[in-house]
Amino acid sequence: MQTIDFKQVTITGGFVKYLQERNERVSIYNVYRRFEETGRFRAMKCVRDDEHRSHIFWDSDVAKWLESAAFILAKTQDAKLKELADAAIADICASQREDGYFNCYFQVYEPENIFKKRTEHELYCAGHLIEAAVALHESGVDEKLLAAMRRYADYIYDRFYVKKDTAFVTCGHPEIELALVKLYQTTGEKKYLDLADFFIEERGKHSEEGYPNMNPSYHLDHVPVREMKTAEGHAVRALYLYIAMADVARIKGDAQLAEVCRTLFADIVNKKMYITGGVGSSYHGEAFTFAYDLPNNTAYSETCAAIALALFCDRLAKIENRAEYHAVFERAFYNNILAGESKDGKGFFYVNPLEMHEAGYDYNEWLRTKLFYPIPERVEVFDCSCCPPNLTRTIESIGSYIYGTEGDQVYVNQYISSETSIGGAKICIDSEMPFGGRATVRVEGQANLNLRVPAWNGGVRMKVNGRTQQPCIADGYIRLACDGDIEIALDFVIKPRFVYANENVWQDCGRKAVEYGPLVLCAESADNGKNLRDVRIRSLAGAKAANGEYFTLDVKAERLHTSEALYSYEAPKTEACTLRLIPYFQWANRGKGDMQIWFL
């Protein structure tokens, strides 16, 4: 399947338009401000600054911000944003070495170690700069950075692929691979694809430098990629690599590599994914752990990892379209990814726990600072601030994941209010999602439509030009040949539903979550007080949904109350109560407190 790029898609209203407007008005500027204050933008000048010494990954922070700006500037005429972007681009280009190399840390603080430390993110940073350059070019915003980054890519090609004179073969943090594929697609220059292919295939075949006390899977060195059978190691690194593997498999028609990607995807979604679409169960190594290990209160579920999972879904769908890929994309987007940002667009979560106990948080000061433990409130910037600009670029480019084509088939994969033209047809979607299940799809012209049926639906009702019609569903899509103007009114009935985790997920045994359409719901102290683990929901009958400042679902529940004693022979008494649930992605916007997804 080919997807329709967001630049050919107009977001016309609804929830995603709200998200993008917040992003354009608030987030992009607030991320800029905090990056500027912390020295990241000044660092692009490559001048020693002992007060704000560069970090090894600052290039990538600025690059993802530039990529976000490119996506915004593709559709708005925000002169102020353009000016900020131009200044950063100018600094990077001016600081780039004659030979093409650019890195704001190594050039200034460790020039003697350029391409000597594979754990220090040099090629990762290069990858994000290349992605930014491609985005700026594709958005018609800037050509200078692309020219500069082609020179850098040529330099990398020369040193790693031709001369092989570097101290390592593959970067500790994958990213360059997927960026080189983009550069190849934009420039048509095959050497970039060859280099991506080289970095992918060489991985796991050398005994290279890693962090002490870390499993080789942390750097994805545990095995050559074609022998990978399970998702292992640092979740973001793993998924960035899988994305590139899927890209190369598709471009080169490599069936074996595509099958590896499908196997890894199956391992993730069947054994290692939170109900929120989050991945990476452990803060130790920010890593995938073992099958069915999905602790809620210590979930790592990095925002970047959920974004990477969504991108991997997109790449798999491009190899061979399956409704499941879009269902996982939807789960990750409306739950883990969106939870990464505060309601005001200023704060961000790096770690996205599925359960919060404020008492534990208050106690674990040491754990938090040392080990990136879950925190109950979003912050504006992190020392390692990869997630905020990853969110801004994702929200801005979400239009890319709505439509697709394959031969003469047209796919609607996400119900996001938008319009586009495919072939001769114009398609408009007007959707209530994620808070409602109704969507109208209007087509002008001819198209063989395939409308995805969300797995969460409680029954599909369809009217075509006002007349009820029984949908023809195959492989998770409603198929409908449209010829001439047509209006399809879809109602994917939303019933709040219990979700049960597999019996092997010991952290969720005997518990259930509540979903409302694509949304995973949670309860917070702000509505429900403390001790949310003690709440039992026996039935969702009579649950009342309401859409105010927050979407809310009020359900009948009961609380277990015990005697004062620490241990007692008396069974707890139950007290009837109304439990207010809100979407998980909206949690932690009303001060600190407890939060719960899995109930008795």
Place this chain on the structure above:
Amino acid sequence: MQTIDFKQVTITGGFVKYLQERNERVSIYNVYRRFEETGRFRAMKCVRDDEHRSHIFWDSDVAKWLESAAFILAKTQDAKLKELADAAIADICASQREDGYFNCYFQVYEPENIFKKRTEHELYCAGHLIEAAVALHESGVDEKLLAAMRRYADYIYDRFYVKKDTAFVTCGHPEIELALVKLYQTTGEKKYLDLADFFIEERGKHSEEGYPNMNPSYHLDHVPVREMKTAEGHAVRALYLYIAMADVARIKGDAQLAEVCRTLFADIVNKKMYITGGVGSSYHGEAFTFAYDLPNNTAYSETCAAIALALFCDRLAKIENRAEYHAVFERAFYNNILAGESKDGKGFFYVNPLEMHEAGYDYNEWLRTKLFYPIPERVEVFDCSCCPPNLTRTIESIGSYIYGTEGDQVYVNQYISSETSIGGAKICIDSEMPFGGRATVRVEGQANLNLRVPAWNGGVRMKVNGRTQQPCIADGYIRLACDGDIEIALDFVIKPRFVYANENVWQDCGRKAVEYGPLVLCAESADNGKNLRDVRIRSLAGAKAANGEYFTLDVKAERLHTSEALYSYEAPKTEACTLRLIPYFQWANRGKGDMQIWFL
């Protein structure tokens, strides 16, 4: 209440006799062998050994072994054991410095730092050596070590109390305080009590050296002892201090200090104690954490901490007797403490989790080695091997916790088959505990008996000289004036019972444990396969107890089974099963596997 020392008590049979025989035949020698192999005994010669470089706490390991040997030699004529003990004593005495100082690490490797590093256990080691010396003297085994340790104590008194020329005031790890009280009680020398008092009262009043990144409570420096209101910090350090505080409060009649001890005890047993009597919820700092934080799978519950809690109970009962102290002692002894040793008497647990997931264990290699994470199998020796000799000395001296007197009242606090003489009366106990609830108490002579009624009993039946008699129960004791020979047949009816944790213990919400008399039961994979978190017990009706190689209780239960999917809208199906429970203390004797205490 005054307790009757174990040397005046003969263990006559039953479970504790079995434990002691195993201890005398196997454990004491196996601990010796592993301590010898690892260099601990040779280290007492204070000769540099670069292959087996001493650790700072090795003196205490040998000291606790010597104390155990003293307790054994008080009743057996084990010539071989005597020889091993004599050799160690001779080495210590020969290595002791002229001025009285002794430390196998500092004398050899850092003589320039003697009494300069408060975090390095010097006074802690001195304390254990003093305890060993007192035990050897009281057991009639040896006088040399007591003479040597008096000289050492005098040296400590001189430097810390008189000259105050040391780099610190109090030791990072309490222990010296309680040892000095014992030395005072044995020698009658008041300066040792004064020194104990000094170390207790000065604590928390100075800004002293601690470990970086550790809360001051780790070394019990967070507050002066009289201001302590909650149990904080490293659990063993805290409890060793509390024991000494209770000792001094009793000896000096200090009501305020006694009240502090009672407040700390209440905080522990009402908010911070596992159902097994374990304390210290976190491996970070081996510490008490916050109220109701009792994670099962990551429980630290160090064996030494449960022993220390039992000793604290004993000291509190000596201030003012309360049945609750003996109930907590019993809980800690029959559950957490005994779980510390393997069935064959050779292996030991340092950490005693209340839940084990083998899959998690297999994965967490890194966590285990770095952070002393729970392991599913006992080992013979640890790098820091404090627990094994602490267990051997505790099992051997358990007779001290059975009987007590207060004025003309005689107390039977634990039903352990034994006999003793108190005043003019001879008392014999013949008991089934912990596996049964019946006990016979025979008295020859006159005594005002107080027989503790265990809180777990499901009804008390009593016959006096064969005739049923309604027991007169007050404050948790059956009161009975005996004059002449009398036989009291007690039956504390044991019914398997559900226990519920307080609603604030979020890890146990919606779950229940099963107790059988004083025993907390658990299920293991060896009997029940995997996925024990999915097991629901609705009722204990029809539960069948049996006493074979293991005590077993078979109960009707059901397992929850889900579809293969990671998440599903289908509620799990239930499958009836028989769940075999065994005493928690017997877990992990049949290979690795899962273990569960709290069930749905």
